[in-house]
Amino acid sequence: MVEKILTEYVNFIRYFETLLKIKYKQDINPCSFSPTFFKRVGTIEGIEYWFHGSGCTATKDGVIYAYDIGGDEIDFTQWKFSEFVRTHPQYQKLNYTPEFIEYELYQLISKGVLGWLIIEGAEGTSFGCIFKSYRVLLEAPYVYSIT
Template sequence: MIEKILTDYITFIRSFEALLKDKYKKDKNPCSFSITFFKRVGSIDGIEYYFHGSGCTAKKDGIIYEYDIAVNEINFSQRKFSEFIRTHPEYQKLNYSPNYIECELYKLINKGVLEWKTIEGVEGKAFGCVFICYRVVQESFFV
């Protein structure tokens, strides 16, 4: 089921980005041109969005889609993905624990669909901890 949920998550993100690319006649990721062509906070087609740092939080019908982007690669943490599940009316009924979600995402790493992305600090400054995120490496899996 996590594969279906992740497919919905990725599909929404790419559809949202396509809306912005179409509206602003750009073929690169909206994170890279959000400052110059449109406000970092706004709405399009019923989707409220907020671009921040290297990512975006989008909300539609109460469902929260938060992610980070590097060039054209989707990155997310277990917490961000869990928030999507928690706010989705269908998926929240599954009552998945964070540990279960983490285990299922790990299985997708073993399949070669996701990879670990480790973040140790920003601009050379250590946080004193390590953040483990996921990066989508095989998007064709979700099509």
């Protein structure tokens, strides 16, 4: 079930990005051109969004889609994905714990759907703190099309 939920999460993000690309006549990821062509906070097609750092948080009908972008790849933490599940009216009924979601995301790594994105401590810091995020490696063979 988590793979199905992940597909919906990724498809929505790609749909949202496509809306921005069409509106602003750009063919690159909106995270790359947002400061140049439009405000980092706004609304499009009922989706409220704000770009921050290397990512974006979009909400539609109370559902939170938070993610980061590395190139054209979608990156997210277990917490960001859990927020999507927690705020989605259909998926919140499943009562998945963050630990269960993390376990299921690990399973998707072994299937090649996700991979690790490991970000080491910030340059110039003396500590070796490592933060982990998931990177989407394999997306569904379809995406939303807008005509």
